[in-house]
Amino acid sequence: MNALSEYFVEIGKLLPNLSQIEATLLTEGFSNKVYLLRVEQVPRFVLRIPCIDCDAFFVNRKAEISALKQAASMGLSPGVVWTNDEGGIVCEFVSQPTMDWTVNHKNEDVKRIALALAETHKLAVVDHKYSVFDVIDHYLKQIQAFVLDDELLSCECEYLLDCLQGLTQPQPLLPFTLCHNDLNPKNILMDDDALWLIDWEYAGVGDPLFDLAVVAKSHNLNDEQIEILLSTYQASLPLQEGMFAIHIYKQCYALREMAWLLLKYLIDSEDKTALKQYFEFKTSPELNTFNL
Numbered sequence: 001m002n003a004l005s006e007y008f009v010e011i012g013k014l015l016p017n018l019s020q021i022e023a024t025l026l027t028e029g030f031s032n033k034v035y036l037l038r039v040e041q042v043p044r045f046v047l048r049i050p051c052i053d054c055d056a057f058f059v060n061r062k063a064e065i066s067a068l069k070q071a072a073s074m075g076l077s078p079g080v081v082w083t084n085d086e087g088g089i090v091c092e093f094v095s096q097p098t099m100d101w102t103v104n105h106k107n108e109d110v111k112r113i114a115l116a117l118a119e120t121h122k123l124a125v126v127d128h129k130y131s132v133f134d135v136i137d138h139y140l141k142q143i144q145a146f147v148l149d150d151e152l153l154s155c156e157c158e159y160l161l162d163c164l165q166g167l168t169q170p171q172p173l174l175p176f177t178l179c180h181n182d183l184n185p186k187n188i189l190m191d192d193d194a195l196w197l198i199d200w201e202y203a204g205v206g207d208p209l210f211d212l213a214v215v216a217k218s219h220n221l222n223d224e225q226i227e228i229l230l231s232t233y234q235a236s237l238p239l240q241e242g243m244f245a246i247h248i249y250k251q252c253y254a255l256r257e258m259a260w261l262l263l264k265y266l267i268d269s270e271d272k273t274a275l276k277q278y279f280e281f282k283t284s285p286e287l288n289t290f291n292l
Contacts, residue, residue, distance in 0.1 A: 004035065007049060011082050011090055015045070023047070031057070031201070031264070036093065043093040046078070050087035052201075056142060056267055057260070058135045059201050061087040063128035067178060067203035070123045076116060076197050078189075087201075096194050099185035103219055110225045112195055113188065113215055114232035120197065121177040121208045130181050130204025132252045133169055139259040140164065146266040156262060156278075163255050163290045170245035172207055173237060179204065179211045184218040209242065213249030254288055257281060 004023060008015075015021060015037070022038040031052040037045040054061060064087065071077035072091075079092040105113075140160055147153040180187070181202040189196040212233060216226045223243075230242045258281055265274035281287050 014082050046091050046093055048089040058138055060128040063126040064200045064203050066126045067200040078196055096189035096191045103185045107228055110228050111232045114229045116195055117211055118233050123178045125178050125205045128204040130206040132210055136164055136256050136259050139263045143263050160259055170248045174208050176205050177208045179206045183214050209245045210249045213246045214253050216246050217250040217253045
């Protein structure tokens with residue numbers, strides 16, 4: 001089930017008169033369709049219709065829904081109105097915006113994000129482990145199978161494999177926890193009044209420092225701000241070892257994003273932009289710090 005009309009039938013009992021609802025497709029989602037639902041022209045709900053291959057991209061819907069509902073109950077995410085087993089979700093609309101990929105945070109906002117992460121990592125664990133090294137390997141094995149007869153993309157796959165082989169998993173400094181694993185600027189809604197975490201699609205149990213590294217990398221934090229992120233998150237964390245782990249995990253995040261984009265292109269015949277985005281990411285020295 002993925003047609004908007006079919007979802008309206010399923011959630012009709014929860015919403016006011018359907019004739020008064022206007023659905024507007026939002027454009028920022030990479031892997032799903034997200035609609036803003038207005039009732040009598042007032043924004044009220046957000047509907048997420050899943051479109052991604054869960055097995056291919058290491059998504060566990062049960063873990064996602066559990067994490068989302070826990071986060072909503074703690075005030076970390078907007079209220080959950082409705083879900084189904086396929087990953088369809090209706091949440092309450094909140095006015096806070098997403099951020100631009102070129103976001104430049106004030107130090108106080110870095111502290112706010114760190115505190116939200118600390119609360120996130122107190123949520124109950126789910127039955128789904130998430131190691132970014134295993135996830136990248138999972139993506140690359142599929143890519144290898146797709147590109148056997150494609151010389152250009154075979155070379156890209158070899159490049160990504162070489163990048164992965166050059167990385168060593170950091171020694172864990174903290175107990176593993178429930179993690180979001182994808183807190184890029186589009187998955188944090190934030191203004192001076194409130195901060196919300198959204199899109200728990202990649203939620204799973206893993207190293208909490210990977211969550212911090214995703215923020216450090218995708219939110220363009222400088223070294224001073226990464227130190228603020230770490231010390232605010234947990235004052236007792238050894239700074240030198242923490243900075244080293246963040247450095248490794250930032251590279252892992254970049255590699256995961258490149259592998260994700262290449263796999264998305266190969267798996268989704270309707271995706272006309274993923275390959276272009278892959279090469280843009282790969283050739284950007286700000287995004288990709290591996291040797292070309």
